[in-house]
């Protein structure tokens with residue numbers, strides 16, 4: 001029996017020394033020193049031996065069991081260390097690799113150009129005014145000298161709020177332009193006055209490449225004594241030259257707006273071809289930009305300002321239009337598509 005125990009021990013120690021995976025340790029343990037292992041198998045017959053032999057065999061079996069156990073413990077430690085090292089090697093981090101850039105948010109291109117425009121006008125002494133988006137017919141149309149049957153009031157162009165008309169203010173509408181804030185500001189602050197009104201406006205339009213139901217305008221209003229069209233031209237040329245970072249020339253054409261007299265359309269020299277003629281300016285060297293004019297005496301009267309003492313000019317432009325010209329876009333929809341490939345270029 002002693003030799004059998006020695007054999008089992010040798011066999012176990014050999015198997016342990018050849019073992020290469022820590023998961024196999026448990027199996028080896030079971031096989032040799034487990035409850036149904038090889039050693040336990042031998043010791044089943046020990047009860048038939050005499051006392052002295054029992055003692056010798058028992059001692060030998062215990063020693064062998066300890067030897068095997070120690071060998072198992074050492075091997076497990078060795079294998080676990082080795083495996084940990086391999087794992088660490090596999091997970092090695094290369095600190096010299098370039099890091100991934102965080103996806104930083106940026107200001108939307110429309111907000112950015114609005115801010116830029118505001119800063120230029122503020123430097124020229126203009127204050128920034130604002131007014132309600134849900135406006136009354138009185139301010140959106142009547143005070144601005146729109147006659148009762150002007151087509152702009154038509155359901156096609158204006159979003160009317162589904163509520164009964166107020167006897168003095170008429171129906172509620174989503175403001176179709178920023179011009180009502182002219183009247184509100186004159187009533188509130190009187191003359192002289194020098195303001196710009198940036199903001200969102202709404203029209204009941206079908207959407208296409210150049211039309212949207214919601215868009216942005218910048219309105220300007222200057223009221224003082226002895227104001228003429230020359231002042232209007234100078235202010236707008238200065239604004240455009242600063243915005244486009246190059247000397248811009250402007251040209252007036254006759255226009256029509258109920259709230260200005262005379263009314264004018266302003267064209268600016270083409271920033272793309274420097275007046276040489278290109279596709280964007282349709283080979284004219286100039287690009288249509290905005291509506292403007294001298295404030296109509298009826299608008300001044302509706303705003304409690306005496307037209308014999310004060311005059312002024314006003315202008316209104318689409319923010320999208322300026323942005324498109326600045327970045328050479330074909331359609332306003334490009335800006336609203338929330339396509340990062342486009343927005344990231346701005």
Ligand code: DAH
Pocket residue numbers: 176177178179219220257260290291292293314315316317
């Ligand atoms: N309110 C006009 C529009 O939405 C734009 C405009 C034209 C504003 C002439 C003005 C102006 O102040 O003088 O089409």
